[in-house]
Amino acid sequence: MNILAIDTSNQVLGVAILKDGQILGEVITNLAKNHSVRLMPAINHLMEEVSMTPDQLDKIAVAKGPGSYTGVRIGLSTAKTMAWALEIPVVGVSSLETLAYQGRLFNGHVCSFFDARRGLVFSGVYQWENEEPRTVYEERNLLMEDLLKELIDAKKKVLFLSPDITIYKEMIKQYLGELAIIPEGPYQLANPSHLALAGMNHEADDTHTLTPNYLRLAEAEANWIKAQKEKKQNG
Amino acid sequence: MGEFKMKNDINILGIETSCDETAVAIVKNGREIISNVVASQIESHKRFGGVVPEIASRHHVEQMTIVLEEAISKSKLDWDDIDAVAVTEGPGLVGALLVGVNSAKALAFAKQKPLIGVHHIAGHIYANRLVSEFQFPMLALIVSGGHTELVLMKEHGNYEVIGETRDDAAGEAYDKVARMLKLPYPGGPQIDRLAAMGEETIDFPRAWLEDDSYDFSFSGLKSAVINKIHNAKQRGEQLKDEDIAASFQASVIDVLTKKTVRAAKEFNVKQVIVAGGVAANKALRAELETQFKTLEIPLVIPPLKLCTDNAAMIAAAGAISYEQGKRSGLDLNANASLVLK
Numbered sequence: 001m002n003i004l005a006i007d008t009s010n011q012v013l014g015v016a017i018l019k020d021g022q023i024l025g026e027v028i029t030n031l032a033k034n035h036s037v038r039l040m041p042a043i044n045h046l047m048e049e050v051s052m053t054p055d056q057l058d059k060i061a062v063a064k065g066p067g068s069y070t071g072v073r074i075g076l077s078t079a080k081t082m083a084w085a086l087e088i089p090v091v092g093v094s095s096l097e098t099l100a101y102q103g104r105l106f107n108g109h110v111c112s113f114f115d116a117r118r119g120l121v122f123s124g125v126y127q128w129e130n131e132e133p134r135t136v137y138e139e140r141n142l143l144m145e146d147l148l149k150e151l152i153d154a155k156k157k158v159l160f161l162s163p164d165i166t167i168y169k170e171m172i173k174q175y176l177g178e179l180a181i182i183p184e185g186p187y188q189l190a191n192p193s194h195l196a197l198a199g200m201n202h203e204a205d206d207t208h209t210l211t212p213n214y215l216r217l218a219e220a221e222a223n224w225i226k227a228q229k230e231k232k233q234n235g
Numbered sequence: 236m237g238e239f240k241m242k243n244d245i246n247i248l249g250i251e252t253s254c255d256e257t258a259v260a261i262v263k264n265g266r267e268i269i270s271n272v273v274a275s276q277i278e279s280h281k282r283f284g285g286v287v288p289e290i291a292s293r294h295h296v297e298q299m300t301i302v303l304e305e306a307i308s309k310s311k312l313d314w315d316d317i318d319a320v321a322v323t324e325g326p327g328l329v330g331a332l333l334v335g336v337n338s339a340k341a342l343a344f345a346k347q348k349p350l351i352g353v354h355h356i357a358g359h360i361y362a363n364r365l366v367s368e369f370q371f372p373m374l375a376l377i378v379s380g381g382h383t384e385l386v387l388m389k390e391h392g393n394y395e396v397i398g399e400t401r402d403d404a405a406g407e408a409y410d411k412v413a414r415m416l417k418l419p420y421p422g423g424p425q426i427d428r429l430a431a432m433g434e435e436t437i438d439f440p441r442a443w444l445e446d447d448s449y450d451f452s453f454s455g456l457k458s459a460v461i462n463k464i465h466n467a468k469q470r471g472e473q474l475k476d477e478d479i480a481a482s483f484q485a486s487v488i489d490v491l492t493k494k495t496v497r498a499a500k501e502f503n504v505k506q507v508i509v510a511g512g513v514a515a516n517k518a519l520r521a522e523l524e525t526q527f528k529t530l531e532i533p534l535v536i537p538p539l540k541l542c543t544d545n546a547a548m549i550a551a552a553g554a555i556s557y558e559q560g561k562r563s564g565l566d567l568n569a570n571a572s573l574v575l576k
């Protein structure tokens with residue numbers, strides 16, 4: 001079973017190849033560089049390194065967001081088309097769940113998040129049980145402040161994982177004090193090997209209907225829906 | 236399988252996602268459409284009165300593999316019969332282009348096929364080759380929502396832009412005037428329809444620019460139309476929408492036709508072709524046909540279906556690049572402001 005994992009949903013570009021549960025190789029960069037230019041060469045290079053041809057792949061796992069809208073689409077366009085062309089299954093894994101794999105040995109709540117600007121975050125909260133991440137709080141787009149208040153009420157230790165941790169570090173400590181665990185840098189980045197592992201455990205998606213998890217409507221659509229509601233109320 | 240493919244046939248699969256159509260097509264030898272599938276998003280964008288880039292990008296991701304599958308299954312070809320994957324790399328909406336480019340790269344990699352990046356305007360030009368073979372030197376008038384250009388071609392794959400718009404594209408002016416007249420989106424065909432029922436009662440300006448220039452400018456015309464409507468309203472004057480449409484359209488067509496005719500004469504071209512969405516405009520077609528009939532220069536305008544964005548035109552342009560040995564690498568990127576050369 002050869003799995004190719006692709007993550008371009010945030011600043012990290014990650015590619016990994018997993019063979020029968022073993023990592024053959026991975027590529028990870030954490031650079032503000034163009035995913036569209038670099039993804040296919042990275043896949044090509046890694047496949048050559050591990051001496052694998054495209055038709056030897058059995059499954060593709062892709063980080064489906066939340067994250068950068070464009071980044072998520074680059075990953076999904078690539079993964080879906082490749083899976084369709086090779087006639088193999090594709091599985092979309094939450095980018096937050098992938099990141100939460102960094103905390104799978106932690107006994108407590110694991111909170112992974114990405115900054116979504118203006119104090120908002122994309123966040124999910126998990127609890128590892130029997131080597132599986134159980135969802136404590138669904139993935140949401142909410143104010144970090146509101147999330148932290150909920151976590152205080154839960155009175156549990158929380159492991160925070162995020163490439164954007166520096167933005168919220170002080171705020172987290174201020175709200176949660178001793179309950180907050182904030183690990184070192186390498187733990188804060190999603191790892192494509194974990195994505196491959198999650199992809200192995202998840203059931204495949206329908207290639208045609210697999211869509212990004214933006215967690216947010218497009219602005220124009222949100223405004224349009226709001227306008228429709230107002231119209232209805234006004235008569 | 237492979238029964239439809241002769242030994243020397245070249246089949247190119249084309250992908251186009253530069254705006255609001257997700258399109259995939261397969262073209263044989265740059266001239267013959269084997270399959271041509273277009274998923275239009277127009278119904279989704281209508282409610283916003285124009286194409287919303289983020290929403291267009293989202294639809295492309297949802298549609299891409301579905302459209303690919305339909306194009307392949309309709310073609311009845313095997314992957315062995317496909318020689319290369321061509322894709323629009325620009326210009327266009329960057330988020331929309333990215334979906335096509337990355338899908339094309341994934342496809343080329345998965346099936347180990349050559350990859351060819353295509354300029355969207357080259358595609359519009361080559362839509363005409365699906366109708367009749369090119370005669371060089373050739374002049375192409377490209378008019379669409381995003382473009383107004385005159386391109387001189389002396390041989391295949393060689394483009395010389397001799398004139399382009401300095402502000403709005405012709406199609407853009409159409410859309411803005413349509414909005415002023417409260418016509419539903421897309422406005423171009425609506426104005427064409429209204430104009431046919433009206434008369435040129437208002438003398439709107441024509442921007443000829445410098446004597447020797449083949450460039451265009453439509454922002455002055457657009458402002459003149461807006462001012463005319465405003466002033467009439469203030470004075471309580473009654474203007475017929477049909478006449479506004481007819482007068483506006485007359486100005487656009489006058490400039491487009493005269494500049495095209497002058498260029499055709501100066502460069503002694505053997506053929507004139509028209510491309511882009513506005514090529515569907517009935518009044519423009521009629522005026523160009525009249526002019527070039529008199530000049531005895533063959534005029535080619537593609538059928539309606541090939542005027543608007545499609546992937547057959549991308550595959551057709553890609554076929555020439557393929558024959559000329561042009562290839563793109565897996566680092567191919569979307570380029571929103573790609574230059575035609």
Ligand SMILES: [Zn+2]
Nearest residue numbers: 355379511544
């Ligand atoms: Zn176009």
